[in-house]
Amino acid sequence: xxxxxxxxxxxxxxxxxxxxxxxxxxxxxxxxxxxxxxxxxxxxxxxxxxxxxxxxxxxxxxxxxxxxxxxxxxxxxxxxxxxxxxxxxxxxxxxxxxxxxxxxxxxxxxxxxxxxxxxxxxxxxxxxxxxxxxxxxxxxxxxxxxxxxxxxxxxxxxxxxxxxxxxxxxxxxxxxxxxxxxxxxxxxxxxxxxxxxxxxxxxxxxxxxxxxxxxxxxxxxxxxxxxxxxxxxxxxxxxxxxxxxxxxxxxxxxxxxxxxxxxxxxxxxxxxxxxxxxxxxxxxxxxxxxxxxxxxxxxx
Amino acid sequence: xxxxxxxxxxxxxxxxxxxxxxxxxxxxxxxxxxxxxxxxxxxxxxxxxxxxxxxxxxxxxxxxxxxxxxxxxxxxxxxxxxxxxxxxxxxxxxxxxxxxxxxxxxxxxxxxxxxxxxxxxxxxxxxxxxxxxxxxxxxxxxxxxxxxxxxxxxxxxxxxxxxxxxxxxxxxxxxxxxxxxxxxxxxxxxxxxxxxxxxxxxxxxxxxxxxxxxxxxxxxxxxxxxxxxxxxxxxxxxxxxxxxxxxxxxxxxxxxxx
Numbered sequence: 404x405x406x407x408x409x410x411x412x413x414x415x416x417x418x419x420x421x422x423x424x425x426x427x428x429x430x431x432x433x434x435x436x437x438x439x440x441x442x443x444x445x446x447x448x449x450x451x452x453x454x455x456x457x458x459x460x461x462x463x464x465x466x467x468x469x470x471x472x473x474x475x476x477x478x479x480x481x482x483x484x485x486x487x488x489x490x491x492x493x494x495x496x497x498x499x500x501x502x503x504x505x506x507x508x509x510x511x512x513x514x515x516x517x518x519x520x521x522x523x524x525x526x527x528x529x530x531x532x533x534x535x536x537x538x539x540x541x542x543x544x545x546x547x548x549x550x551x552x553x554x555x556x557x558x559x560x561x562x563x564x565x566x567x568x569x570x571x572x573x574x575x576x577x578x579x580x581x582x583x584x585x586x587x588x589x590x591x592x593x594x595x596x597x598x599x600x601x602x603x604x605x606x607x608x609x610x611x612x613x614x615x616x617x618x619x620x621x622x623x624x625x626x627x628x629x630x631x632x633x634x635x636x637x638x639x640x641x642x643x644x645x646x647x648x649x650x651x652x653x654x655x656x657x658x659x660x661x662x663x664x665x666x667x668x669x670x671x672x673x674x675x676x677x678x679x680x681x682x683x684x685x686x687x688x689x690x691x692x693x694x695x696x697x698x699x700x701x702x703x
Numbered sequence: 704x705x706x707x708x709x710x711x712x713x714x715x716x717x718x719x720x721x722x723x724x725x726x727x728x729x730x731x732x733x734x735x736x737x738x739x740x741x742x743x744x745x746x747x748x749x750x751x752x753x754x755x756x757x758x759x760x761x762x763x764x765x766x767x768x769x770x771x772x773x774x775x776x777x778x779x780x781x782x783x784x785x786x787x788x789x790x791x792x793x794x795x796x797x798x799x800x801x802x803x804x805x806x807x808x809x810x811x812x813x814x815x816x817x818x819x820x821x822x823x824x825x826x827x828x829x830x831x832x833x834x835x836x837x838x839x840x841x842x843x844x845x846x847x848x849x850x851x852x853x854x855x856x857x858x859x860x861x862x863x864x865x866x867x868x869x870x871x872x873x874x875x876x877x878x879x880x881x882x883x884x885x886x887x888x889x890x891x892x893x894x895x896x897x898x899x900x901x902x903x904x905x906x907x908x909x910x911x912x913x914x915x916x917x918x919x920x921x922x923x924x925x926x927x928x929x930x931x932x933x934x935x936x937x938x939x940x941x942x943x944x945x946x947x948x949x950x951x952x953x954x955x956x957x958x959x960x961x
Binding site for chain 2: 502558
C-alpha cells in the first residue's frame with residue numbers, strides 16, 4: 404500500500420539524543436501472582452521520554468499499556484527495574500505529575516461540585532491560601548473552557564465536559580508531566596476530536612511533557628511527536644516511530660496529509676509485527692483500531 | 704408532577720381516613736373494654752401527654768434514644784471506617800462482629816441491667832448496643848468497597864490523609880452509612896421501649912407497663928399512639944437529613960436511570 408514511504412525509520416533508544424530524559428522507564432518488569440503461578444505482563448521495557456515531548460503509547464489490547472502507565476504514575480511498583488523522573492527513581496506518585504483517568508465518571512467525585520473537585524488536590528499545598536487555590540482552579544477550568552460550570556456537579560455535565568473537568572484538575576496541579584490513560588475512549592467521535600485539539604493546545608501552552616496511552620492509531624499519530632509501540636509476549640518490545648508532521652496540527656488538514664497516512668500505516672504495521680514477535684498468534688482479536696474501525700491494510 | 708401531588712395526597716388521606724373511621728366506629732356500639740373508643744383514648748392522651756407526663760416520661764425516653772443513637776452513630780462510623788480501611792484487622796475481628804450482630808439486643812438487656820443498674824446510663828448503653836451494628840457494618844463494608852478508581856485518584860493526586868478521609872472516603876461511603884443509620888434509628892426506639900417495659904421507674908414503656916398492671920386499657924392505647932407518633936416524627940426528621948446529605952447521590956442516581 405503506502406510502502407513507498409515506509410522507509411522504516413525506526414528510532415531506537417540508542418539512536419536518541421543524549422539529553423537527560425524527563426521520564427526514563429529503565430528495564431521495567433511487572434508480574435502478578437495468579438492462581439496458577441505468576442503472570443508476567445511487562446519484561447525489561449525501556450522507554451525514554453524527553454522534556455516537552457508528546458509521546459503516545461499504543462499496542463494491542465492486553466499489551467500492558469495501562470500497567471506501564473500505572474508504573475510511570477507511581478500507582479504501582481514494578482517487580483523489577485525503575486521509572487526515573489528527572490533522573491530520580493520514583494517510589495510513589497511524583498508531585499509534578501498528573502494522571503488523567505479514562506473513566507471520568509468514576510475519577511471525578513460526584514459529591515463535590517466542579518470547582519471543589521479541581522481544588523481538592525491543591526489543599527495539600529500549604530503555601531497556598533484558599534483564595535489562591537480557588538484562583539488556580541478557576542484558571543485551569545478557564546483553560547478547558549468550563550468557567551461557566553464551576554458550581555455544577557460533575558454528573559450534571561456531558562461526558563466530554565466531565566473529562567475536561569478531569570483535565571482541569573490535572574492542570575491545576577501545574578504538572579510538568581501529564582499522563583493520560585485512554586482519556587477520550589468514553590466520548591463520542593466529535594467530542595473526541597475537540598478534546599484532542601484542546602489537549603494539544605494545552606500541552607503546548609503549558610509546555611508539558613505528555614504521555615498518552617491510546618488504542619487509536621490515528622489519534623496516536625495525530626497528537627504525538629513520537630509513538631511507542633508495545634509488543635511481545637510478555638511485553639518486552641518498544642518500537643519508536645518519530646512523527647515528523649508539522650507542529651500546528653489540524654483535524655482535517657493533518658489527517659489528509661500523505662505523510663500522516665503513511666505514518667498511520669507504519670504504526671499499524673508495527674503494532675501487528677511486534678504483536679506476533681514471539682511467534683505466538685494472539686487469539687483475543689482485540690487489536691488497535693482506527694477511527695473508521697477498520698485496518699487500512701485489511702485487504703492484504 | 705401530578706403524580707407527585709396525588710401520591711402526597713394519598714400519603715395524607717389514608718391515615719386521616721383511618722383515624723376518622725376509628726373515631727366514627729368508636730361512637731357507634733363497636734367498642735369494648737379492650738378496644739376503647741378513640742374519643743376516650745384521645746381524652747386520656749390529652750390529659751397524659753399534653754403535657755402532664757412529658758417531663759417525667761417522654762423526656763427520659765427521648766433522652767435515652769438521642770444519647771444512645773448519637774453514641775452509636777459516632778462509634779459505628781469511627782469503628783466501621785477504621786475496620787474498612789484496615790482489611791487485615793477486619794479479617795481478624797469480623798467473626799466477633801458477626802456474633803454480636805446476630806445477638807438480639809433485647810436478650811442483652813438483662814445483662815446490661817445487671818452490669819450497669821437501672822439508670823439512664825444503662826438505657827443509653829442498651830440503645831447504643833442495638834443501634835451500633837447496622838451502622839458499623841454498613842460503614843465498614845462501604846469503606847472496604849470504595850471504588851478502586853476513587854482510591855487511585857486520591858493517591859495519584861496526593862490528596863491529604865485528612866481530606867481523603869473527610870472529603871473522599873466518608874462521602875463515598877455515606878449512602879450506605881445513612882442506610883445503616885436509618886435501620887439503627889428504628890432499632891433504638893424499639894430497644895428503649897423494651898428496656899423500659901422490662902425494668903424502669905419512668906419512661907413511655909414504663910407508663911404502658913403500669914397501665915397494663917392497672918388494667919387501664921385506654922392509657923395503654925394512648926402510650927402506644929404516642930410511641931407511633933414519636934417514631935413517625937423521628938423518621939420524617941431522618942428523611943429530611945438524608946435528603947440534605949445525599950443530594951448528590953440522588954442526582955447521580957437519577958441521571959444514571961435516564
